Amino acid sequence: MKTNYTPRPSTGGAPREGGGGGGRDGGRDSGRGEDRDDDRGGGRRFGRRRVCRFCADIAIPIDYKDTNTLKYFTSERGKIIPRRISGNCQKHQKSVSRAIKQARNVALLPYVSSKI
């Protein structure tokens, strides 16, 4: 999906600016293009829409005992990664978050992890 078109050479110093979070509401994006990494693909507004991995491969079970898979959908803090980032579809995000919560019940996953 990467377009090699870069309007301006990326400013090497600040690759991950955008900390204000304002970048995701679309409209203002064009003005901020220069702050982005060019792997974002020039003036593209959003990161690539990821495909739900559970839809892509129906063989992957969502099970609260399968902590390796579930860990992938939690942050280092132990928080559940939102759907807009993980790219899960609604259906699978629901079962993932349910499974994570179940796993927390039996101490397979942390409610909160302070080790960072």
Add this chain to the structure above:
Amino acid sequence: MSTHVREYETVYILKPDVEGIAAKVAEKVTKAIDREKGTLLGIEEWGKKKLSYDILKNNRGVIVQIGYCGGGNLVNEVERELRLDDQVMRHFTLKLSDSVDAEKRKAEYATTKRARREAPEEDERDDGGGRDGYRGFRDDRDDMGMGDEDEG
């Protein structure tokens, strides 16, 4: 008469430092299941595991998973046994299915269980962003941080 019953799974965590406790609790549970005319599918001991957080000041625990079929009262009975036992730190029951054939399920349990154990260890593309072996997404406010895997 085909016996269509519900299938349940219970995971319980035992205190880590008591000898022979797993067998004792397993026996209790087995008896409870017999009493309520349920079908025990299998008991699987995961062994002493590190817990993600302390339970009753233990950071380890012996985790045991049991599968069984039966009616609603069965769960009450099993959970009561677990609750009454001081060595059981935590228990968690999940209904897996509303209607299974107990006999058939028992026959296939061994194989499915193995399949579950060998659940495909996923072949993550390493996102490059993973520091310290952490391979998930970043916990940033900035949701634009996901771009680093676009590269070919």
